[in-house]
Amino acid sequence: MSQETGNTPSLSAAAADEPRWYAVRTRSRHEKVVAKQFEGLEIEYFLPLVNQMHKWSTGLRQVEVPLFPGYAFVRLIYSPDQRVRVLRTHGVVDFVGTLGRGTPIPDKQIEDVKMLLTNKVSFKNSAALRVGQKVRVRGGSIDGVEGILTARRGQRRLVIFIEPIQRSLSIDLEGYDVEAV
Secondary structure, three states, X not given: OOOOOOOOOOOOOOHHHOOEEEEEEEOOOOHHHHHHHHHHOOOEEEOOEEEEEEEEOOEEEEEEEEOOOOEXXXXXXXXXXXXXXXXXXXXXXXXXXXXXXXXXXXXXXHHHHHHHHHOOOOEEEEEOOXXXXXXXXXXXXXXXXXXXXXXXXXXXEEEEEEXXXXXXXXXXXXXXXEEEO
């Protein structure tokens, strides 16, 4: 699994030489299969997983499931060869972006998701919400995490939006200090 990459959606000549994060769409329920293959191919990847309780005929059981079903993230220098290498991976459907060309995801967004998972911060996976002011958490276990401030029924929440896959995570900000970015 992996870590960082750039900020701008278009690749400049300088940025073209640096690895960047991209989302790839996977076949239904193939996220873990794809991740295992990326590992074997030595492709840097990130597959965020969360634990959920599932009901089976034998009772309740905790299962590790993808945070974003149908998606995985790869970090690479985007080129025709790398694109084909990823697309030839069994279970990969396409890069997320316009015309099948991957849209880079800022390192900060991937780092923030990793921080939430590492610190076991309670969050709600929600549809794309892009309302309000961009803020940064000050202090605590999620210091530096950035997102959009929202409020519902008097409750302050921070929404981290992963634009290429149109998904977001919503965190309860009770007890956290935030500042405008």
